[in-house]
Amino acid sequence: MEKILIVDDSAVQAIQLRTILETDYEITVAQTAEDGLAYASSGEYSLVLLDVVMPGMDGFTLLSKLQDEVITQSVPVILITSLGDMAHEEQGLTMGAVDYIAKPFHPQIVRARVNTHVKLYRYRKQVEWQSMTDQLTGIANRRRYERYSVVKWQEATRLQIPISICMLDIDRFKAYNDTFGHPAGDKVISAVAGTLAHHLRRTTDFVARYGGEEFIGIILGGDAQSVFDHVKLLRKRIEELHIPHTPTVGPWVTVSIGGVTVIPQSGDDYRTYLNIADTMLYDAKRFGRNQVVWCGDAMKQLREK
Numbered sequence: 001m002e003k004i005l006i007v008d009d010s011a012v013q014a015i016q017l018r019t020i021l022e023t024d025y026e027i028t029v030a031q032t033a034e035d036g037l038a039y040a041s042s043g044e045y046s047l048v049l050l051d052v053v054m055p056g057m058d059g060f061t062l063l064s065k066l067q068d069e070v071i072t073q074s075v076p077v078i079l080i081t082s083l084g085d086m087a088h089e090e091q092g093l094t095m096g097a098v099d100y101i102a103k104p105f106h107p108q109i110v111r112a113r114v115n116t117h118v119k120l121y122r123y124r125k126q127v128e129w130q131s132m133t134d135q136l137t138g139i140a141n142r143r144r145y146e147r148y149s150v151v152k153w154q155e156a157t158r159l160q161i162p163i164s165i166c167m168l169d170i171d172r173f174k175a176y177n178d179t180f181g182h183p184a185g186d187k188v189i190s191a192v193a194g195t196l197a198h199h200l201r202r203t204t205d206f207v208a209r210y211g212g213e214e215f216i217g218i219i220l221g222g223d224a225q226s227v228f229d230h231v232k233l234l235r236k237r238i239e240e241l242h243i244p245h246t247p248t249v250g251p252w253v254t255v256s257i258g259g260v261t262v263i264p265q266s267g268d269d270y271r272t273y274l275n276i277a278d279t280m281l282y283d284a285k286r287f288g289r290n291q292v293v294w295c296g297d298a299m300k301q302l303r304e305k
Contacts, residue, residue: 001026002118003044007036007062008051008080013103017049017080020107021114033057043071043151046121047114049101051080052088060095067096071151074124076117134209136186137193145208145216149270152206152218157264164227165277166217166259168196171289172249173213179246188253189213192238199234217259224261224296231257232292232304239290254290256281261296 004025008014014029021027028045030036033054040048048066052059059079066072079092079100089100099113132144140148149165156163170176170192177185189209196215200207204220219227235257243253258280260273276295284293287303294302 002046002122003028004047004049004114004118005030005036005039005045006049007031007033007054007059008049009054010051013051013080013105016105017110020105020110024111025114025118033059033062036062037065040066040072040075041069045075046118048075048077049080049114050077050097052092053082060091063092063095063097070147074121074128076121078113078117134193137190137209139193139197140206140208142208142210145206145210145218148206148208149218149274152220153264153270156220157266157268160263161221162223162227162261162263164217164219164222164224164259164261165273166219166227166231166257167210167277167281168192168215168217168255168257169281169285170213171254171256171285172245175246175249176253185213188243191241191243192253192255195238195241196234199230199237222261224294224302227259227261228292228294228296228302231259231294235290235292235304250290256284256289257292258282258284259292259294261294 002025004021005028006014006017007030009031011031014031018027018029028039030039034057050059050063063077066075066077076098077096079089079097080103081088081100082103092100098117101110101113132141134141152163170188173185176188193209193215196207196217200217200219206218208216210216235255239252239254241253245251245253258277260276260280262273280293280295284291287293288305291304293304296302
């Protein structure tokens, strides 16, 4: 069931809207703009019904904040306005609201407008999902990763929990392609992606194809040692696929992995730690490939071999 957020300081109005919509949607009510922003930032809602006139932070300020947040900027907002309040309607629509509902409420109009915008949002999300999925492997592509990384970095900073960035590269993949051909190489990429997706499948895990034979993962929670141990197992599982490599390289297709675990502080730059993960991957290759090199607490390097 789709979720709708109602932000209205009037309990009476919120109950009226809930009564009209609760048969078809899961409804959450926030009676302040601050609470509304906190709920909306979860990314769970398909629509926000927003009262313009509220004490403290008004509806326009909240609308602006929703437009600025990566996780909420695509969520449609319908304004709740008084009948004939043309100035508020114009201002809200100019700022990015998709529609308005005038008070007093007419149930049929409320349902029709809400249904229309929820359907449009669902369609846009489906198109967006397709555009953010790697067509070869079925996992997330780099575009989706770039959006996800921003959201999760902000979440880790706000909650003060560890976040791990993991970069992975298929060893000597060019030699494989040159020997067996690109169709066979595509099958290897798909097999590795499938193994990654199987072992990074918790709600706090994320994996994407970063480009070519390179992948990137983000793991929320877990200290450096536990994530390092999990990633070592992941490397081993890929080797145990026993995909034959060229005789001059080695018996099986393998991967090198580099990463970093950090509890980000306000002002820290995600790209700094992405570069550290990339450096760890370079070291894994430099030390002989088919291994994990990790940057843990106090920038201490953990090596598998």
